[in-house]
Amino acid sequence: MWTGFFSKSGTGIAEERHQNRRACTDVPLLAERNSKHPDRPYGFAKYRQSGLDIYAWHGMYFFPRFPFIDIDCIRWVCAGLKAFKHYIRENGLPDLIHAHCMNYAGILAFKISQKYGIPYVVTEHSSTITRGLIRPHQWQPMEKAAAHAAARLAVSRHFAHVLQHKYGCEWQYLPNILGGIFNRPFEQREKNNKPHFVFCTVSHLRRLKGHDVLLTAFARALAQCPQLRLNIGGSGQEEQRLKQQAADLGITHAVTFLGALQPEAVLDLMRNSDAFVLASRTETFGVVYIEALSQGLPVIATRCGGAESIVSDGNGYLVPVDDDDALADALIKMYEHHSDFEPARLRENCLNEFGENAVIGRLIGIFRQAIAEYGKKIPVKYSGLTKIRTRRRSRRQYK
Template structure:
């Protein structure tokens, strides 16, 4: 089967981890025998427009092979990309790229849009132009947060309503889509994201022995991830104790404020800001930890949770949407979002009871539900259904 992927966000030279899971999913499908290609009209914010970036990207169209998958991009810069002109430009650009894609690689059997944020409407237009069905997988946390701008709704609803197959990455997101007025309300499947189980493995040489107990989080340093709530909970749980340390992998606009918070709470010597890491760096941080913590206010899924579990780590997560599908009594603990006292208690409990969690069972749960094979089966079923309607 030949699949053309249209992602709403995707890795770029300037932001190599943005939408990395879309690229890894395309690679996974290709590795399991499908013919896969990607079209992506980049419209990056001028905030990233360094002299070098402008030399490399000047509105040209280029074939690349990102992550081993043929990808046709048009590079662009648009200060209005978050507003109606930018979205319309992206949709028109995606249709033009799809036509050029077909000229070189032939007509796909199905189009797969990731998120109705704008790619759903683009896929609907490509579908009309090429006479090919499209499916849509929704990932966007704005549905859970209720932060969809009114002018976006017609575009979003068009992408949802006309899809021949519709999936969401978690039960919470599925329920929001089902309740959405004017969008398709039936047959919304739950298709969680996959984990690279062959990459995120248990540490080959074992983990360092505590003490201290090493907690880790992998998150963007922005308000939605609420890393400040985790630092506060860590300070409450361990106060002046040297029994535990916390590694924070990620970067973002809140970093300076979070570092100041750690100093103010007198835990700066036990909170390590690791900054942005590549995939190997994330894996190394997970291998060196004893437990994983996620303190988000909203998550449509929780890729970082599943990656941590694939390495055998027990997890602590907030009930913020996606984690409720992922975390079981056998794999970790769920706490309310934005509740530092409950999170602090969970950190203390994890310190006391970590040995009760079986790393092999945690990894098996992650791989059995989120590994490549179940992901490919679910996706193939979605495609077959779309092609037979």
């Protein structure tokens, strides 16, 4: 049994955990779910989702938020500890905990480590740090959890540098893993006879993703290259405003809003496009970039933090954040020089760096090193836990 797993939220994190499961003996998920409705479930629950065991603790919001006390963190950690007790009753202690996001999962991993003597590794995905959304009183438990982690991983090189400066300790770069369906083999479709050159973009429609800048830039590029088209996948609070912006710019004939898309639909969209573009204002990584590259699409991205670890001269173009002129020039350049990018090579390079085998192999090496080093300095007070560690796992059948 190699690892426990903790996550506050995020479908991208859940997808990565699903990939990690293929390489680890046991990868359970602990989750805490709160509700304001008294008729909702309360207490421990265990269920299976996508073939994965989930140990959850359902709680209630009894108290309002306080400006100087993080009640949410206290409640989340307490719930996680309760769920973890149920886990070890059935499985014994894991050899290692892998926490995704320091706040609150890293703090929970630290508490469990202190109580049970288990090493933990933290992978940080959250942009709350780069966006300045962490409140002053939240830093102390986060810094303590970071200091005691066996390894600290960041999903981009730029993000690792930011975290190292914030925490004052070393962070390693380890990218996110390319999702399962994007690893499927495919034959590149012939696109030379298409009447239009199609850009696609996929994300939540919110200000951070920079769709307002993209529409302005696309309008300028379209004026010079009428063959251009833009398909926008995703939904969100900015949707109606963006549709109105497209109408005001007079480009509705060339821009299509597709709404929220399931992964299969995203895959189909990319396979029927010529290039990918996203004008994000901030990203810690940007999974959608590697998804596009895996389908042989060159990428236009902004220097927003995460993209710099993915996009280079060999697979696309980088432009400054909020620079619609530079973005318009990049759209035109991509249209005129698209033949410079070989789809098969884009896909091969993407899989070599971000595919399951590449990333999981490195992650397992980090896990092994963390377990080995922790074993050399495990305190005496934890020696009595041997019986729990060697306890036979309870095997239940799930329908």
